[in-house]
Amino acid sequence: MESCRCEVLNVLSGRVAQDYLRGHLAAGRTDGLGRQVHRCPVTELEWVADRSPGGYADDVLVLRRVLR
Numbered sequence: 140m141e142s143c144r145c146e147v148l149n150v151l152s153g154r155v156a157q158d159y160l161r162g163h164l165a166a167g168r169t170d171g172l173g174r175q176v177h178r179c180p181v182t183e184l185e186w187v188a189d190r191s192p193g194g195y196a197d198d199v200l201v202l203r204r205v206l207r
């Protein structure tokens with residue numbers, strides 16, 4: 140399992156985001172916009188998984204920490 144960096148990071152993208160999602164975050168609910176929300180098992184902070192807006196050839200995963 141990856142070490143928890145949820146309290147120091149706000150946004151992750153690309154390969155780093157995928158690894159962090161798989162290695163650290165637990166699958167959670169889906170929010171009102173149909174986005175996947177993932178929860179950190181350590182801090183219980185939530186992250187929204189998004190795709191970068193158009194303009195790229197490949198979909199790029201973007202993780203954004205949910206601010207409270």
Ligand SMILES: [Zn+2]
Nearest residue numbers: 143144145179
């Ligand atoms: Zn964490």
